[in-house]
Amino acid sequence: MGFFAPWFLAGIVAAGLPLWIHLLRQHKNTPRPFASLMFFERRTQSSIKHRRLKHYLLLALRLAMILLLALLFANPFIRRAPVPGSGKKLVFIAVDHSFSMRYGDHLERAKREALAVVPPNELAQAAAISDRVELLTQPVRDRAALEAAIRSIAPGDATSSYAEFARFLRALPKNSGLPVEAHFFSDLQKSAMPASFADLAVAPQVTLQLHAINENTPSNFAVQSVTAPARIFGNRKARIQATLANFSAEQSSAAPATTSRSCTLLINGKPADSKTVNIAANGRAEVEFNDIEMPYGANRGEVRIDGADPLKEDNRYFFSIERADPAKVLYIHDSRQSPAYFRAALDAGAESAFEMDALTPDQAVNTNLSRYAYVVLSGQTSGALETNLQKYVNGGGGLLIVLGPASTAVGRVPVTGARILEGRYSTREGDRYQSAAAVDSTHPALDRAAAFDGVKFFYAAKVEPAQDRVLAKLSDGTPLLVEHHMGEGRVLTLTSGFDNVTNDLPLHALFVPFVERLSRYLEGGETGQSNLRVGGAIELRKSKERGAAADVVGPDGQRALSLKEAASALTLPATQEGFYDVRTASGRRELIAVNADRRESDLTPIPAETIALWRGTGATNAAQPVNGEQPEPVPESLWKYVLVALLAVAAVESWLADRFTPAAREEPKPEVRRQAA
Amino acid sequence: MGTTQRFLNPSVLAGIAHLELVAKTVVDGFISGLHRSPDFGFSQEFAEYRMYSPGDDLRHVDWNVYARTDRCYLKRYLGETNTHVTVLLDASASMAFASHPTSKIDYARYLAASLEYLTHQQRDAGGLVVFDDEIRDFVRPSSRQGQLQRILHAIEKAEPHARTDFAKPFLHLQQFLSRRGLVVVISDFYDEPARVVNTMLPLRYRGNEVILFHVLDPEELRPKLKAPALFVDMETEDAMEVSPDYAQREYRDKIDAHIKGLRTEAEKAGIDYFMVETSRPLDEALREYLMVRQGRM
Numbered sequence: 019m020g021f022f023a024p025w026f027l028a029g030i031v032a033a034g035l036p037l038w039i040h041l042l043r044q045h046k047n048t049p050r051p052f053a054s055l056m057f058f059e060r061r062t063q064s065s066i067k068h069r070r071l072k073h074y075l076l077l078a079l080r081l082a083m084i085l086l087l088a089l090l091f092a093n094p095f096i097r098r099a100p101v102p103g104s105g106k107k108l109v110f111i112a113v114d115h116s117f118s119m120r121y122g123d124h125l126e127r128a129k130r131e132a133l134a135v136v137p138p139n140e141l142a143q144a145a146a147i148s149d150r151v152e153l154l155t156q157p158v159r160d161r162a163a164l165e166a167a168i169r170s171i172a173p174g175d176a177t178s179s180y181a182e183f184a185r186f187l188r189a190l191p192k193n194s195g196l197p198v199e200a201h202f203f204s205d206l207q208k209s210a211m212p213a214s215f216a217d218l219a220v221a222p223q224v225t226l227q228l229h230a231i232n233e234n235t236p237s238n239f240a241v242q243s244v245t246a247p248a249r250i251f252g253n254r255k256a257r258i259q260a261t262l263a264n265f266s267a268e269q270s271s272a273a274p275a276t277t278s279r280s281c282t283l284l285i286n287g288k289p290a291d292s293k294t295v296n297i298a299a300n301g302r303a304e305v306e307f308n309d310i311e312m313p314y315g316a317n318r319g320e321v322r323i324d325g326a327d328p329l330k331e332d333n334r335y336f337f338s339i340e341r342a343d344p345a346k347v348l349y350i351h352d353s354r355q356s357p358a359y360f361r362a363a364l365d366a367g368a369e370s371a372f373e374m375d376a377l378t379p380d381q382a383v384n385t386n387l388s389r390y391a392y393v394v395l396s397g398q399t400s401g402a403l404e405t406n407l408q409k410y411v412n413g414g415g416g417l418l419i420v421l422g423p424a425s426t427a428v429g430r431v432p433v434t435g436a437r438i439l440e441g442r443y444s445t446r447e448g449d450r451y452q453s454a455a456a457v458d459s460t461h462p463a464l465d466r467a468a469a470f471d472g473v474k475f476f477y478a479a480k481v482e483p484a485q486d487r488v489l490a491k492l493s494d495g496t497p498l499l500v501e502h503h504m505g506e507g508r509v510l511t512l513t514s515g516f517d518n519v520t521n522d523l524p525l526h527a528l529f530v531p532f533v534e535r536l537s538r539y540l541e542g543g544e545t546g547q548s549n550l551r552v553g554g555a556i557e558l559r560k561s562k563e564r565g566a567a568a569d570v571v572g573p574d575g576q577r578a579l580s581l582k583e584a585a586s587a588l589t590l591p592a593t594q595e596g597f598y599d600v601r602t603a604s605g606r607r608e609l610i611a612v613n614a615d616r617r618e619s620d621l622t623p624i625p626a627e628t629i630a631l632w633r634g635t636g637a638t639n640a641a642q643p644v645n646g647e648q649p650e651p652v653p654e655s656l657w658k659y660v661l662v663a664l665l666a667v668a669a670v671e672s673w674l675a676d677r678f679t680p681a682a683r684e685e686p687k688p689e690v691r692r693q694a695a
Numbered sequence: 696m697g698t699t700q701r702f703l704n705p706s707v708l709a710g711i712a713h714l715e716l717v718a719k720t721v722v723d724g725f726i727s728g729l730h731r732s733p734d735f736g737f738s739q740e741f742a743e744y745r746m747y748s749p750g751d752d753l754r755h756v757d758w759n760v761y762a763r764t765d766r767c768y769l770k771r772y773l774g775e776t777n778t779h780v781t782v783l784l785d786a787s788a789s790m791a792f793a794s795h796p797t798s799k800i801d802y803a804r805y806l807a808a809s810l811e812y813l814t815h816q817q818r819d820a821g822g823l824v825v826f827d828d829e830i831r832d833f834v835r836p837s838s839r840q841g842q843l844q845r846i847l848h849a850i851e852k853a854e855p856h857a858r859t860d861f862a863k864p865f866l867h868l869q870q871f872l873s874r875r876g877l878v879v880v881i882s883d884f885y886d887e888p889a890r891v892v893n894t895m896l897p898l899r900y901r902g903n904e905v906i907l908f909h910v911l912d913p914e915e916l917r918p919k920l921k922a923p924a925l926f927v928d929m930e931t932e933d934a935m936e937v938s939p940d941y942a943q944r945e946y947r948d949k950i951d952a953h954i955k956g957l958r959t960e961a962e963k964a965g966i967d968y969f970m971v972e973t974s975r976p977l978d979e980a981l982r983e984y985l986m987v988r989q990g991r992m
Contacts, residue, residue, distance in 0.1 A: 052926040053792035054885040057949035566886050
């Protein structure tokens with residue numbers, strides 16, 4: 019006898035509770051005053067013994083209840099040899115429908131072979147396997163239902179994960195309470211193996227039968243990756259690089275055979291360019307398409323290998339490129355703060371993605387802020403402009419606040435309202451200058467290049483960050499760059515300035531990439547989700563604070579979100595290859611290209627010995643005796659019997675307790691009435 | 696009548712705060728129940744005629760008899776003056792016991808107050824002794840104006856306290872009760888019957904008439920227990936676990952024997968004994984008592 023979950027036996031400790039109630043509490047009898055004990059005698063009363071005896075019975079029942087409850091959770095089992103021919107097992111039929119199963123007629127073959135093993139009158143369950151186990155039926159004896167479920171399996175775009183499948187098989191005997199005979203129909207590709215072989219182990223009650231659906235010499239061409247800019251601005255032309263791969267199982271000592279393949283670039287379904295490349299067996303080849311004209315807006319790009327291929331779905335690679343005019347940036351500054359350095363940095367950016375308007379606060383009050391990708395506020399402001407900026411940020415806009423020395427007098431950061439404790443000036447006598455000490459390089463606004471190396475800061479306003487995230491600090495601990503989230507938007511506060519007075523940052527080479535990074539982040543274009551893999555998450559909103567609906571149209575042209583998901587979901591998993599047209603909660607429209615994981619393109623099968631090892635982790639035909647040998651005993655869960663016993667004990671305890679305790683409660687209590695003095 | 700009887704219920708009396716009103720309610724209701732019989736009471740009573748002998752006070756000569764018979768006869772009474780009625784109220788801790796709204800001390804208070812009120816109505820001299828293991832309060836018997844109020848005040852003040860010990864207070868009492876009269880003892884008599892009665896005997900020998908009112912709660916007579924309970928003696932604070940079996944059999948036998956013993960000992964000593972349960976209407980106790988006394992007259 020054993021336990022499936024022995025750690026629940028720790029619950030037996032709770033048996034101490036009734037023991038305490040019966041043995042310790044019993045002696046804590048509530049004293050009842052009586053006029054005189056003159057006529058009572060001190061001796062053990064037989065009735066007390068009798069009553070205690072009854073209580074011991076109650077105690078025993080309560081202890082039994084707790085023990086049975088702990089036992090129930092521990093799920094005891096006994097090993098019993100299966101009766102030959104009794105058919106007491108679960109046949110689990112799993113069909114791999116990952117992306118690689120699109121190769122030739124692999125999936126159809128797998129389904130055909132799976133149909134052949136559906137038992138005529140035995141308990142069986144069907145499932146489709148990819149990166150997760152998708153159960154298609156409950157354990158049933160209905161052959162027609164099982165066959166229908168297997169026939170309904172459609173090819174998927176997800177990767178396969180044998181570790182996930184094995185994990186499921188480890189839990190299946192416990193959940194079903196039966197030994198399992200598992201049939202797995204898959205191409206058994208090597209790339210789906212987990213890093214550790216231990217992850218493949220199945221439970222000892224599982225008889226694993228692996229049905230390989232693959233070719234001896236699979237050959238496959240694939241577009242492995244495409245590098246393309248997510249966005250281009252103005253009149254610039256796109257430069258697209260693609261990596262083509264030739265997966266072949268042929269291992270030859272001679273010089274690898276080279277295959278010539280034609281590769282076509284399609285923009286919005288129309289061929290834009292075509293090139294021919296030679297790809298060696300198991301080799302890679304780079305293709306570059308230069309000076310590609312892109313129409314304005316979101317463009318659907320595709321790099322395709324021409325020619326027949328058993329796995330044609332990986333001969334193409336989707337990508338999206340958005341062409342737009344340079345985004346407008348508004349720089350609000352007073353007469354003391356010059357935008358010259360910032361403008362120069364923006365203009366020097368590699369992509370020239372931004373154009374800057376510089377306005378004074380008075381001019382900016384009546385400006386429609388929604389036209390701008392983000393706003394830079396240099397100095398202080400208040401009143402109507404501050405209100406407009408708050409609305410702008412709450413609606414999803416980005417704001418960069420640059421605090422100059424004048425801000426210290428006001429004592430608060432505009433828009434966010436954070437307190438400014440003091441202005442920290444580096445003195446000539448003391449530290450002379452501060453340098454950036456702690457920089458959060460993982461933040462999208464700060465990459466490694468912008469670590470402020472060698473930058474001298476002579477002034478910084480000491481801002482109380484409260485709940486905000488400090489992205490960079492000076493050597494004395496003064497926050498340098500603080501991020502604050504408001505509604506759907508974000509605010510970055512630079513506690514120093516963009517002039518050449520409070521620091522020498524504008525004179526450093528890193529200033530330009532720093533401004534470029536900041537600009538991308540504040541504009542919201544840093545999400546990097548224009549290209550995703552199947553299984554990746556499409557970000558719909560940053561927080562659940564606002565109920566603005568998101569909208570997603572999937573590759574099949576259908577809306578992918580329910581009403582509830584549209585109003586509240588933060589992300590949506592991408593499950594198919596193709597283009598997802600996304601409108602996020604902040605109103606931003608994105609075209610996201612989703613491609614299958616190219617590890618699926620490598621059809622190299624698992625070595626035979628590994629397959630044998632995997633098969634050996636489970637039982638070896640436990641339910642089917644061979645040559646008259648005694649079959650290995652299989653565990654049989656006893657939880658049902660324990661549950662029945664528990665219910666019976668609970669019923670008796672309830673009846674007994676009802677007989678004892680109310681009588682005690684109804685005892686008349688003599689009242690002692692003492693008159694108030 | 697119905698209204699009056701309702702007021703004689705101890706639990707109803709317990710709701711009346713003013714003790715004098717309680718006593719008045721009891722006695723008046725009870726008197727109306729007796730149809731105002733002229734024979735009740737324990738005031739100065741005619742006893743006999745005696746031949747005049749030289750030296751006798753001429754004020755006691757019955758001149759009517761002399762006119763009819765030409766012989767001098769003296770008219771003799773039971774008491775030379777009004778009778779002294781002294782109520783001894785036990786205020787030991789055990790008297791605080793109650794299984795219903797009226798505790799034993801409350802019942803004893805009402806009883807004492809009613810007797811004092813009755814005494815006052817008869818123009819007799821009422822007195823009060825409150826005791827536990829010693830004399831806690833003493834109001835000398837008197838028929839002066841305001842005496843009833845003094846006594847009622849003392850009764851009201853009597854709070855259950857300490858243990859019962861008859862010997863010590865009764866020894867002191869003999870010093871105060873110089874004149875013969877009626878002594879009414881109200882207690883739960885948690886002591887040996889012989890010892891209780893022996894304590895009273897000196898009073899009896901001095902010519903006092905002694906009446907014992909044994910006040911007990913129904914729960915003391917017939918304790919109802921359905922499960923073992925830990926009883927704590929209210930006087931000694933000793934604790935003892937008691938089983939329902941014992942309480943239903945042996946205890947009842949013992950308390951019955953105690954009552955019987957007390958009654959027997961009292962009869963032997965010429966002391967009247969009345970057992971009253973605190974659940975009974977108050978006038979029942981008084982009626983029984985007066986009937987007995989009337990029969991003795």
